[in-house]
Amino acid sequence: MxxxxxxxxxxxxxxxxxxxxxxxxxxxxxxxxxxxxxxxxxxxxxxxxxxxxxxxxxxxxxxxxxxxxxxxxxxxxxSRIHTPKWYREKALNFMFGVPLVPETDYYDLTGLSNAQISGARIVANAASIRVVQNGYGTLRLKVVRLVDGEYSPLTPEQVTALDVYFNQNIADAGTLVKITTGEADLLKIRLNIHYDALVLNADGSRSDGTDQTPVINQIKQYLKSIDFENGKLVLQHLEDRLKEVPGVKIADVIAAYSKYGIYDYLTTDVQNVGIIQQIRIADAGYMKLDENELLINYIPYSE
Structure with missing residues (x-):
């Protein structure tokens, strides 16, 4: 140095x-x-x-x-042997609507403005995972884009282009890359929040009127903070984050469930679906709070 x-x-x-x-x-x-x-x-x-x-x-x-x-x-x-991390980096560098230089794995950016380059790089985040399907090894690549600042699935046309990019141009011979993209896994949760009545009201809003849903906002912020690349939802960590909310004395997760795709919250025979014991990795790579299934009991705290 x-x-x-x-x-x-x-x-x-x-x-x-x-x-x-x-x-x-x-x-x-x-x-x-x-x-x-x-x-x-x-x-x-x-x-x-x-x-x-x-x-x-x-x-x-x-x-x-x-x-x-x-x-x-x-x-x-x-120049190293292509690792899952290398595939993730290639996904982040993918440019929709821009052809590769023939017989290479890179683009000719001549004549493109910074705005055009930024706009063509549609993959906002990616995670690569080795999986076995029908006895054969496959590299699953989970991808998302940003829409109005939020993670969202790629369009069918974008998925097709990304599949061609990997499986017909840059993937190692014999390596099948399966591109997946989807809506966020949903989190259903039940909480007991013991609150300071000098700071919060019985409905969870701040007494000074500055925030109507501080606990809900904190849950959403925690879910956004989870690392997309195989990040874990940890209920203990969520409770710790909720105790950082001014006025929250005790945060207790009574029950938590998650689901994705066509599955239901009560499914228990599918990985990453159903009751959350303590840790859950989102199948889609990211998770959102299901406010329609949210139940919070606000309990005045007393010494």
Whole structure:
């Protein structure tokens, strides 16, 4: 890692102090008579200025080496055997409506504006998972886009283009990439909230009128904070986040359920569907609160 200029100067100064050959100075020629005494302790002595110049030059050189090292590490990483992480990165770099350079896995961006490039990169998040289907290994790639700032499924046309991008152009021979996109898994939850009556009302709103649904808003924020790439909903973590809401003394999850696709909350024989014991990974990669199935009991807290 590149040193800062002070560190480099200190190294030079320490070396100068220890260099005994610099003590008995040779006789100066006429042109050198104008130089300040190199033993001067003045901060503006010529020799000190030269130390700073050399230190700065060395600092710039080390910065270049750091940049060079990062570039080499990036190239090495990009040339590695294609891992699930590599497929995820490729999904995020996918550009809808832009052709690849023939026989390559990259685009020619010549003539495209930053706005056009940004607009073509439709995949907002992705997660790659190894799965076994019918005895064969498959790489499942879960993808979403952003619509009005919220995760949403890709359109059928976008899914088709992404499938061609992977399975006909860049995926390793023998690797089948299954593209999936869908609506968020839904969370049905029942809570007991013990609240401070000086801060919250009986309906959960703030007494000062600044927020009508602080508990519900906190649940939504927690769900948004869960990492898309195989992030986990943890009920204990949700309770901890709810206790951060001003006025909430105790947050107790009584029951929680999730569902996706055609399944129901009470399904118990399908992975990631039904009753949540403590941890749940969303099948779609993200989860939303089902406010139609939300039940919160607000209980005044007493010491």
């Amino acid at each position: 590149a040193r800062d200029i002070k560190q480099i100067q200190q190294t030079i100064l320490s070396a100068k102090a220890q260099a005994v050959e610099l003590s008995p100075l040779e006789v100066l020629i006429d042109q050198e008579q104008t130089l300040a005494d190199v033993s001067s302790t003045s901060k503006v002595a010529i020799w000190r200025l030269w130390v700073w110049v050399i230190a700065f030059a060395q600092f710039v050189q080390e910065q270049y080496w750091d940049t060079f090292k990062k570039e080499m590490e990036k190239r090495i990483a990009e």
